[in-house]
Amino acid sequence: MLEQAAPGESQKKKIAESSQAPLPPLQGAEIGNVVTRFPPEPSGYPHIGHAKAAIIDEEYAHMYNGKFILRFDDTNPLNEKLEYYEAISEGLEWLGIRPDIVKNSSDDIQLLHEYGKKLILSGGAYVCTCNQKTIHDLRARGLPCECRNDLNVALDRLKKMFDGSFEHNAAVIRFKGDMSNQNTAMRDPTLFRIIDGEHPKIGNKIRLWPTYDFAAPVEDSIDGVTHAMRTKEYELRNALYFAILDRLGLRKPLLIEFSRLEFNGVPISKRKIKPLIEKGIVKSWSDPRLPTLMGIKRKGFLPDAIRKFVLSLGLTLAETKPPVETLEAFNRKIIDSYCMRLFFVKDPVELQIQNVSSKEIILKNHPNNDLGTRKVPVSDSFYISAEDAAKLNINDEIRLMDLYNIKIIKFEPNQTRKALIAAAIPENIRQGIPKIQWVAKSDAIPYKVMITRELYLGEKYNPNSLEICEGYAESFVSMLNIDTRIQFVRFGFCRIDDSNNAIFTHR
RNA sequence: GCUCCGGUGGUGUAGUCCGGUUAAGCAUUUCGCCCUCUCAAGGCGACGAUCCCGGGUUCAAAUCCCGGCCGGAGCACCA
Structure with a gap:
């Protein structure tokens, strides 16, 4: 017992000494057995927020001699574009982040379908044909709909989900949660929907696509992820994440949340940036005023400064907007000697x-x-x-x-x-x-x-x-x-x- | 509206789980001095926090409990 504990302790010390990273130890992490993942959706250009997540993920994998996976969460063909996969890969490369594994959620679409079926077959989910408004209203009121009750109906509709009988958006697979749960994420959320659209990697053969709520836990689990980190707006979905894995009998990763990184006066959302570009106010996604990786790079910041800065922020749930001056200070100290x-x-x-x-x-x-x-x-x-x-x-x-x-x-x-x-x-x-x-x-x-x-x-x-x-x-x-x-x-x-x-x- | 999560000096954080031995460490900002043919870097130093507020528990609370205030998030067939 003592002999087992000793090497663990020395390893911990080694970590503390070798790494300048002030990241706190990971709960339940064993050297060599940590797997983290960075799961961006290829629906836009990578920005400083992505950098924070990716750096933390990679840093932890590195810290414990584990594996770091880059997984494109491309489960909505309406959003994804090939150029974004590349932009994200390039962004990470610039940051000096080298994934051990690169994959797409869409690679596993068949498997995800299988798990979806399994869930319905076992009564853990059902096919709902109510319209969006009805679903929304009933969820708000905490009431179930007809579709949820009859397994035979679900089974019948399940076939149609796959054979193409349903139109775009005509039916969804819903988790059989708890319609009166305080946590609204548990009120039978959508797990799959039918989308007619050309997926950049898959084409248009697949019409039934999982939502994030379903794909994320299943993918994390089958990818062997031990520590899944995400920003804190997902906190309420933790219960759902675990409930899905529970019902599927899949291994559960540890979930860790941290706050989003934003700067004052610097819009990070596509919603705010796109109009500026369309109006010509901002010339491109690499405009040095933008928090995109391309913009930050063009402005003159170094990946190393970004890493140090991100790590200095720590893992906290407090929502704060750190001053850009801090990033600048890190950058200045690095470049001063060779400029x-x-x-x-x-x-x-x-x-x-x-x-x-x-x-x-x-x-x-x-x-x-x-x-x-x-x-x-x-x-x-x-x-x-x-x-x-x-x-x-x-x-x-x-x-x-x-x-x-x-x-x-x-x-x-x-x-x-x-x-x-x-x-x-x-x-x-x-x-x-x-x-x-x-x-x-x-x-x-x-x-x-x-x-x-x-x-x-x-x-x-x-x-x-x-x-x-x-x-x-x-x-x-x-x-x-x-x-x-x-x-x-x-x-x-x-x-x-x-x-x-x-x-x-x-x- | 309902639910959840936060709240430490100007700013970002450490410490909070296992209450005392630091009445609060680090970084950044600002200011001063040293160094310097830069308003940079480096060195030294200073200013700056009754740890959101009010109660309670305790010999002892930033740390535990209760209430409140403020901020954020979720309530999508987006992630």
């Missing part, structure tokens, strides 16, 4: 230096780490940002970073700051002097940085959710590959979107 520091000036203002000649200087790409250097040709003409120029007065001394100090002599035209004339000061860098970034006129390329903010302010679309900053960047920037992450000094971290555009990630 080149480059110059970009927003709203450029010309700067003429009087007493200097042209030369080529060498700039370091990172202050602390060796990321190489670059050569920049400079003459006596520069651009600095209007924001910096606005703060300057005659006789002020500032430093052009990595170059030299200057003293402002006059504004051109007089008293406006449209252009500045300054003199270089033969003095070395000193502490306390303001330092600003610059772009040499001879090396400047027109450049734009897209800044995104939350799409919604309260319930209203935020018209300022997208700002384009125009200015000049040093020409070096144009040689960077798309997807490169950089820091524009004193501006913020950005991701190169194309040769003369970047997207602001965060400061």
